[in-house]
Amino acid sequence: MGRQMCELCKDRRAALIRPRNRQQLCQQCFFVAFENEIHKTIVDNRLFKPGERVAIAASGGKDSTVLAHVLTELNRRHNYGLDLFLLSIDEGITGYRDDSLETVKRNEIQYGIPLEVLSYKALYGWSMDEIVREIGRKNNCTFCGVFRRQALDRGAAKMKADKMATGHNADDIAETVLLNIIRGDIARLSRCTAIITGEEGALPRCKPFKYSYEKEIVLYPPSMYYLYSCVGTYSPNAYRGYAREFIKDLESIRPRAILDIIKSGESFRYALTTKMPEQGTCEKCGYISSQKWCKACVLLDGLNRGLPRLGIGRTRGKSSSATGIQTDNSSSDKQTSIRNDKRILKPSLDF
C-alpha cells in the first residue's frame, strides 16, 4: 500500500498524524492549519487591539517559545500592529533556570523582540534554591507559583505593557479544571477556563493557546526550546501530576476529550448560594487579593520570620492576617534575628 497523501493538499506526502483529529497531513499543511487556528482564536475572542504593547511570558519552555514565534509571525502576517516583547523570570533554580534563560536569550535574537529578565532574588530577596533549603520539598510549588505570578505582573507593569500573553495550552487548562474539581476549589473552577483574565485590573492576561493541544505545540518545531520541565527537579509530589496522567490516558482513548473538558468547564453554572471570595487588594503591597494580605506577602513574611509553614494549608477562624497566626515551628529559633536583618523585604509595587 502506497504512502498516504496529505488529506488537505493531496499533493505532498503525509508526514504526521494530527493529535487533535487524527488527520494525516504534510508538514506545511499542519503548520498552516495550526497557525490559522491560533489566528482564529485571537480574532474570535478579541484578544488584542492594534497598537497594544504585549508582554509574552517566556520561560524558555516549549509553550512560550512557540508562542513567541507564532505571535511574531501572525503579528507580521495579519498586521495586528502589536508591540511585542519577551518577559522572563529567573526563579533561581540552579541547573534548570540557567539553561532555559539561555533559550530565551536566543529567542530574543531569533524573533527580533526585546527581552526583560526579572529574578526572585531581586524582587523578593529569596531564590527558589534558598526557599527549598528552608522549607523542604513538599510545598515549594506553592511558593514558586505564587511568586512567579506576581513577578510577571510586576515585570510587565515596569515595562509598561498593556497586556500579557501566556503559553497555557489546552492540556494545561483541562488539567486545571480537573484539579479544581478534585480539590473542591469552586472559586478557581469558575475562573480557570476564561481566555482573558484580569480584565478589570491593570494587566489583563490572555491565553492564545487555549484550544491548542500540547502535542501539537511539540510537533510545531520552529526552533530549539528547553525541554525539561520543573517536574523532575523540585516537584515530585505536586498534585497536578495526578490530573496530568488522567488526561494523557483520556487523550489516548478520545483526543477531543481535552477540548471537551474545557467545554464542560465553560458550561458549568454555579448555584446562587455558592460562596465565592471577594476580590480586594493586599494591605501590604496593593496587589489583587481576596484576603487582607496577598498570598505572596503572607509567604514572604513566613520565610522572613523563619516560619516557613505560614500561609500553607487552611487557616481556621478569621481570614489570614499573617500577624494573627501563631505557629510553633521548631526551626524558628535558628538565627531568626540575623535573617531579619539580611532580608529587608517589603515588596513595594505601584499599580
Add this chain to the structure above:
Amino acid sequence: MACDSATCGSSSCGSQEACCAPQKKPTGSQLVFCVKCKEGVVARVVANQSEPMCLGCLHASLLSKFKTAINNHSLVTPSDNVLLAFSGGPASRVALEFLREIRSKAQSDKDASRDQRSGLTVFGLGVVFVNEAAVLQVSSADAQLVEDEISSIVCAGSPRLETLHIARLEDVFKNELSQRLRALLESVQDMTGREDLIEYLRMQVLQQVAKEHGYTKLVLGLCTTRIAARVLAATAKGQGYSLPADIQYLDSRWPVPVVLPLRDCVSRELVLHCHIANLDTVFIRNLSTMADRSSSINNLAHTFVTSLQEENASREYTIVRTAAKLMPFSFNYSECPSTYLANRRRKDLLATNITPINNKEMSSSSGSEVLCPVCSSPLDMLDYCNSDTDRVSLEENGRHIDEEDVEYYGGSDRGIHSFTHQSIAFQTVCCASCRFQILPNVHTKGIQTYELLPGSMRERAQKQFKDKYSWMRHQIEDLLIEEDGAESQT
C-alpha cells in the same frame, strides 16, 4: 483494586462496585476498640476515613445517612409505592436492607397506633432486576441462572414482603428478540458510547416496569464513589451543562421520579457492611468486567477515583460536594418548592444540597427543559439552536460532507418524511455528546443505528423536532408576508 475475595476468580475484577474483602482484623495483642460506642466493643472494620467501628455502629451510621437523605428531601413518603433497582451488588443490597428496615418500623408504628387513622399508610416496596445477559451473548441457561440467584437473594428469609420483577434489557423493544439489541450495540463504534447507551436503555426498562406496575418512585443504589466517577467522566465528555442533573437526590424528569438515598455513602463502607452483616451479594459480569482501564472513559474515571481515594480517603466526598455547587435543574427539586421551604427549618436547608431559590427564578424555568431523546440530559439552548443540519456543525463532529449532500439535507420545509432525513433530523435534536459517541458517521451506519433505536426514543425525537421548528417559525411569523399580499401588523 486487587480483590482477594473467594468469589472473584481473578486478580482484578474491574467491577463498578469494590467487591473486595475488607481489611483483616488487627492480629496479635492489638485489639482495637470501636471509637463510637463507649462500651469498649471490639472494632471489626475500618470504614470511611480511619475510624475503627463495630458492626452496630457501622450499621447505625449508614442507616442514619440513609434516613437523613430520605427525610430531608422527601425522597420516600408514606403514600409512595417504591421500586428498588437491584443489581446484586453491595450498594443495592444495602439499599434493600435499609428500605425493609424503615418499612417494617413504619409498619409496626402503624400497627401500634390504636386510632387507625386512615392517613397512616406505609409505603409499598418492590424490587426489579434487569438482566443484561444479552449484551454479552450469554446463553439463556446462564441468564436463567443469574435470575435464579437474584431471586434467592431477594426472597431469602421469612415472609416475602416485596414483589420481585425480573426484566431483560431487550424488553426495551416491545416483543423482540435480543438480536436487535445486539445489532444496536454493535452499530455503536465508540466503547464509551456503547456503555452509556446500555445505561440509557436500562433506565428505559426500569421506567417501563415501574410505570406498568404502578410504582411512584424508583430507588437507585448510586453511591458517592460512583457519582464522583460520573462527575469526572461527564466532564471529560463535554457534558458540563447537564452534569448537575444526574447527581442530585431527586430526579423527576422521568415519568417515575428517580431518587438516590445512598448518595452520601461511599462504596467501601457499603461493601464492608455487606461483609460483616452477612448480606448476600452476587457479582454479575458486564461489558466492562476485566476490561482494560483505558477501554472507556467511564472505566478510566472509575480507576482514577479509586486511586485518588487511596491517597486521600475523603476525596470522593470532595468531588461530589464540588459538583453539588453547580446549579441543579428544575426537575431536581420536589414539586412545590414553596411549601417545601415552609415545612423545613432554615437550619436543615443549609445542611442539605438544595439551594433555596426565589419564586421568580422558579417560574422562568418551570419544568420546560428540552431533553435529549437518547440520554435525557437537558440541552444547552445555545448549542441546541445551532445544531441544525448545516455543514459546520456536522463537520465539527468529524464528519466530512460532500457538496451534493448539503443540498439534500435541506431545511425545515422538506419536513421529515424521507427516511434518510429522519435520521438526520434525529441527530439535530440530540445532545452533542450523544451525537458524537452514539450516533456514528451519517454516511456509513447512521441510518442503521437510528433504525435500531427503541421506538420511544424516536418518537420523542420526532416530537422535539417538530417543536423546535415550530418555535423557530413562531419567532419569525410576524415578518412573513402572507400569500395574498396582506402584511401582518408590526
